[in-house]
Amino acid sequence: MANTSTDRFDSVPDDLLRTGAHRSAPKRGRGWIAFAWAALATGVLVAAGLFGLAVIRGTIDLPFATANATAAPSSTPSPTPTPTITPKIDPSLAITVLNGTTTKGLATAAGNDLVKQGWAGASEQIGSRTNAGSTDITKTVVYYSDAANEAAARAMVLSLKIGEIRLSAAYPGSPITVVLGSDYVLPAG
Secondary structure, three states: OOOOOOOOOOOOOOOOOOOOOOOOOOOOOHHHHHHHHHHHHHHHHHHHHHHHHHHHHOOOOOHHHOOOOOOOOOOOOOOOOOOOOOOOOOOOOOEEEEEOOOOOOHHHHHHHHHHHOOOHHHOOOOOEEEEOOOOOOOOOEEEEOOHHHHHHHHHHHHHHOOOEEEEOOOOOOOOEEEEEOOOOOOOOO
């Protein structure tokens, strides 16, 4: 067996807590490898999260995730058709015509014009004609108190050639109430 000579590192005082003083310094660049792996893992997790959110929100169209993978994905979704309500005249519907302007007799004249157009409910025997509580109304509005009368209210706007419709319980005594504003002009004739 070979004997080696002793040196100063073989006898270390007990109160000296340094250990490993004889080891060499770590190689340069070892910290960058750990940082690179951590950065790569973070990038992969962020990309996967963003992709997952896009799939959940439906902003990414995955052709392999649909039942028919052979069909080409459409770039724009087809719009849902808006249901249209066909305007119709219900002659038995009582119509109240209110004058919201300073023009005298406007409600009577407009009611007579509506009767000529086929709105029997605008006649004085079925409906009513009077002044509104205010004389500074600027826009003509057709109010209907029941959703079933929306088509009739739309037809009324077409007959008046002006106005907008609103579902409202403000006039409970009449299925359709026309409040004439200063924008309404009687047709010539």
